[in-house]
Amino acid sequence: MTAIYKKELKSYFINMSGYVFIAFLLLFAGIFVTAVNLKSAMASFEYALSSMTMVFLFIIPILTMRSLAEERHARTDQLLYSLPLRVSDIVLGKYLAMLTVFLIPVGIMSVYPIILSAFGTIHYGACYGAILAFFLLGAALIAICMFMSALTESQIIAAVLSFGILLACYLMNGIAVLIPSTAIASYIGLMAVAILFALVVWLMTKNSIITIAAAAVCILPLSAAYYFNRSAFEGLFPDLLSTLSVFDRFNNFVYGIFDVTAIVYYLSIIVFFLFLSIQSVEKRRWS
Amino acid sequence: MIEVKNLTKRYGDHLAVKGISFTVEEGHIYGFLGPNGAGKSTTMNIITGCLAATEGSVTIDGHDIYAEPLAAKRCVGYLPEQPPLYFDMTPFEYLMFVAEAKGIDYESAFRQVREVIEATRLTDYQSRLIRNLSKGYKQRVGIAQAMLGDPKVIILDEPTVGLDPKQILEIRDLIRELGQTKTVILSSHIMQEVQAVCDRVMIISQGHLVASENIENLESLVSPTNKLHMSIRCDAETAEEVLLPINGVERMTMQNTRDEGVLDVTLDISREVDPRDDIFFAMADLRKPIISMRYEESTLEDIFLRLTDEDEGAVVPEDQPEEAPADAETREEAYTNMFSTEGYRVEDESDGKEDK
Numbered sequence: 001m002t003a004i005y006k007k008e009l010k011s012y013f014i015n016m017s018g019y020v021f022i023a024f025l026l027l028f029a030g031i032f033v034t035a036v037n038l039k040s041a042m043a044s045f046e047y048a049l050s051s052m053t054m055v056f057l058f059i060i061p062i063l064t065m066r067s068l069a070e071e072r073h074a075r076t077d078q079l080l081y082s083l084p085l086r087v088s089d090i091v092l093g094k095y096l097a098m099l100t101v102f103l104i105p106v107g108i109m110s111v112y113p114i115i116l117s118a119f120g121t122i123h124y125g126a127c128y129g130a131i132l133a134f135f136l137l138g139a140a141l142i143a144i145c146m147f148m149s150a151l152t153e154s155q156i157i158a159a160v161l162s163f164g165i166l167l168a169c170y171l172m173n174g175i176a177v178l179i180p181s182t183a184i185a186s187y188i189g190l191m192a193v194a195i196l197f198a199l200v201v202w203l204m205t206k207n208s209i210i211t212i213a214a215a216a217v218c219i220l221p222l223s224a225a226y227y228f229n230r231s232a233f234e235g236l237f238p239d240l241l242s243t244l245s246v247f248d249r250f251n252n253f254v255y256g257i258f259d260v261t262a263i264v265y266y267l268s269i270i271v272f273f274l275f276l277s278i279q280s281v282e283k284r285r286w287s
Numbered sequence: 288m289i290e291v292k293n294l295t296k297r298y299g300d301h302l303a304v305k306g307i308s309f310t311v312e313e314g315h316i317y318g319f320l321g322p323n324g325a326g327k328s329t330t331m332n333i334i335t336g337c338l339a340a341t342e343g344s345v346t347i348d349g350h351d352i353y354a355e356p357l358a359a360k361r362c363v364g365y366l367p368e369q370p371p372l373y374f375d376m377t378p379f380e381y382l383m384f385v386a387e388a389k390g391i392d393y394e395s396a397f398r399q400v401r402e403v404i405e406a407t408r409l410t411d412y413q414s415r416l417i418r419n420l421s422k423g424y425k426q427r428v429g430i431a432q433a434m435l436g437d438p439k440v441i442i443l444d445e446p447t448v449g450l451d452p453k454q455i456l457e458i459r460d461l462i463r464e465l466g467q468t469k470t471v472i473l474s475s476h477i478m479q480e481v482q483a484v485c486d487r488v489m490i491i492s493q494g495h496l497v498a499s500e501n502i503e504n505l506e507s508l509v510s511p512t513n514k515l516h517m518s519i520r521c522d523a524e525t526a527e528e529v530l531l532p533i534n535g536v537e538r539m540t541m542q543n544t545r546d547e548g549v550l551d552v553t554l555d556i557s558r559e560v561d562p563r564d565d566i567f568f569a570m571a572d573l574r575k576p577i578i579s580m581r582y583e584e585s586t587l588e589d590i591f592l593r594l595t596d597e598d599e600g601a602v603v604p605e606d607q608p609e610e611a612p613a614d615a616e617t618r619e620e621a622y623t624n625m626f627s628t629e630g631y632r633v634e635d636e637s638d639g640k641e642d643k
Contacts, residue, residue: 002387074372074373075369076371078365082360083389086357
């Protein structure tokens with residue numbers, strides 16, 4: 001794993017993408033700190049961070065698009081498979097390298113509150129809590145986007161997919177509000193997700209029996225539950241959707257709340273998507 | 288060393304490898320021979336753990352590739368068909384990375400990288416970007432990578448494809464050198480190459496293993512007759528009367544040519560006697576001129592084509608000559624329709640050109 005980690009880290013600084021990523025993040029940090037903290041003379045760095053989460057939409061895909069897609073495109077994945085390495089070593093090594101690149105601007109940004117403290121009162125706890133959450137949010141998004149990169153051979157497709165998913169996450173709360181909170185609407189929404197899931201299963205396996213089984217496992221209990229306990233479905237789908245809004249979890253930290261559930265939430269997203277990436281790479285050997 | 292049992296690989300509906308079994312013993316250079324698309328790369332990818340088999344098992348030095356992938360992979364150095372290189376690294380950096388990924392500690396990694404750079408004669412190129420190296424040198428970096436970690440088996444998938452003749456010879460020398468200390472398996476679709484480098488050969492066609500022999504044994508499979516192609520100005524009856532009784536001539540086929548009165552004759556002649564002088568004088572006595580005469584020895588190439596053709600059956604239409612893929616190194620092999628009883632024959636024009 002260390003070999004992969006070192007190689008990846010080096011490659012981010014051999015080609016431009018590492019520098020571009022860091023430069024952009026710091027540029028926007030500068031802009032938002034100027035606008036939020038300096039111009040309006042406000043001492044809470046959290047607000048600047050909260051505006052900055054939007055920048056993730058554009059720069060995280062730049063960081064992650066290469067990671068697994070390029071390996072496949074250049075056929076170097078064959079080397080990695082033939083070396084005595086586990087797939088988890090490969091994926092984790094790459095992920096940690098990206099985290100390290102991300103840690104550099106976050107590290108630089110964590111000096112900002114100290115600078116700001118010269119001009120006003122800084123609540124260090126809230127401030128560094130927010131920086132930690134900012135880092136975890138970025139780490140979760142990197143894990144999601146890395147999975148997108150595992151799905152395809154093309155960096156461009158990986159970047160576009162990642163951007164689409166991140167945008168959907170970013171707007172998720174707004175989308176959730178649009179959906180009526182009646183029981184029937186939730187039922188229809190969940191059914192749509194179940195059918196989508198079955199479709200994905202079919203695309204991956206091309207096996208109609210497994211597909212029907214997967215669809216049945218989702219649809220039957222859902223319908224039964226809807227039949228017996230309709231009231232539980234009220235507002236269920238919008239609620240479920242809003243749990244997917246990775247970005248909004250960050251808001252609590254901006255208001256000075258150290259939200260442990262959000263930390264756990266980010267960590268589980270990281271684990272979940274790393275797991276998916278590993279499975280997706282592993283699956284390719286079996287296809 | 289390597290034991291492959293009943294290996295099968297299915298891609299969707301397509302069966303790429305159909306139940307291949309073989310054993311690889313230590314200290315030999317194996318040639319894995321087959322036409323394009325025969326399943327060579329797939330088999331090699333499975334042996335090295337890059338690809339999972341649909342059925343069957345691979346054991347390397349006692350380690351099953353699925354049960355103990357890491358131990359098995361440590362015994363193997365692999366160069367895939369397309370050398371897996373990071374173009375933004377120098378050969379030295381790249382090799383250091385591979386050495387480290389193979390779990391070699393820094394000190395010995397440094398020493399081993401120096402050694403393989405020396406062995407593959409990359410010393411002058413070790414600090415250029417791989418992107419800027421020529422194909423031959425890229426291939427060397429690929430081979431150097433496979434040599435790292437002192438694996439017992441080195442597997443090279445078509446190591447000479449796309450190289451110029453000089454580079455091909457250099458790579459072959461390198462492989463021969465490797466073969467002195469290690470077990471080497473190399474795949475190729477060129478018989479001469481296998482003949483030049485390997486001491487054992489496995490021929491694979493359409494996903495089946497059709498032959499697995501020592502090179503010498505394979506030579507004994509060569510048909511007992513050689514061929515003599517002639518153009519003579521003579522009528523068919525006289526030719527038959529004169530040529531067939533000559534000692535050593537076993538069979539003849541004839542074909543009219545575009546030139547009036549000129550006959551193309553192909554004779555099967557036994558290996559023991561050379562009846563060319565007799566034929567010349569017999570024709571001279573009749574004052575029937577021989578316009579051309581070409582002697583053709585049966586070669587391993589013929590066996591290869593025969594073995595791989597048998598599987599494909601008579602896919603080649605009888606009256607439509609089909610060109611086999613011409614390669615930088617091989618001469619053109621064309622199926623030409625001649626009068627022969629076998630429907631079509633293989634023309635082989637440059638025997639003995641290759642070093643054996």
